[in-house]
Amino acid sequence: MATNVKPNELNYDHYETKKYDDDIVRSIPGHEELHRHIDQIIQRDYISRGKVKVLELGVGTGLTAERILGQMPNAEYTAVDFSEQMLAGARRRLSQYNVTFVNGDYSQIDLPNDNDLVVSIVGIHHQKTNKDKKSLFQKIYHSIAEDGSFIFGDLVTYKDRTEAALNEARHYHHLVEHAENEESLREWAHHHKFLNKLAPLENQVKWLREVGFKKVKLVYQKFNTALIYATK
Ligand SMILES: C[S@@+](CC[C@H](N)C(=O)[O-])C[C@H]1O[C@@H](n2cnc3c(N)ncnc32)[C@H](O)[C@@H]1O
DSSP states (O other), X not given: OOBSSOGGGSGGGGSOHHHHHHHHHHHSTTHHHXXXXXXXXXXXXXXXXXXXXXXXXXXXXXXXXXXXXXXXXXXXXXXXESOHHHHHXXXXXXXXXXXXXXXXXXXXXXXXXXXXXXXXXXXXXXXSSHHHHHHHHHHHHHTEEXXXXXXXXXXXXXXXXXXXXXXXXXHHHHHHHHOSSHHHHHHHHHIIIIIOOOOBHHHHHHHHHHHTOSEEEEEEEEXXXXXXXXXX
């Protein structure tokens, strides 16, 4: 398994937490709506379970984690990221919760097992090849308890070339419309064109089923952004 970038190649690896937070929300179409869907899944399927064991892959500065922990403050939460700069922001943001922080590349390290929930939002597109992405899905599947799930949000593309082109155009249009300034636009456009390795949504749904998830549901989609809820 392999990640296509080193942490210091990511534009936001050198950002202050606040700049990262502003930029990621602006740069990912549907970032807020996607998170509202995560809130609903947590309310519907997890809050009533009592103590929940959660593993987040690519915690960033903790934006997603804060929403989950805000609803389940007693969760036993492990947060993995390979960027120390991002982890520093997450440590500050999540200091009141029971979180174990792990600095490591999730495609390389052993993952804790028996998780009720694995979450990964906008990070797995940095797995180099389709094979790497599918292998990571397999590894995630094995880290989940029998009645657990995987909430997977990411930037994706589409098998149909016209759909792929159209949604890529919409993604760049969104960047042009929402970037804070020219420098930000330059950085995020570069990141999207040269660092993001998007795989077709249809293939990723298929791989999730092939590694063993029984129910794989597309919960939200906007341009290249998608949220999948996969249950064992
Ligand atoms: C774009 S952020 C998303 C954070 C948060 N979920 C959000 O939506 O704001 C993705 C994070 O994944 C991390 N990441 C990407 N590939 C990784 C890998 N292979 N191992 C560990 N962390 C990784 C990056 O360092 C980054 O902090």
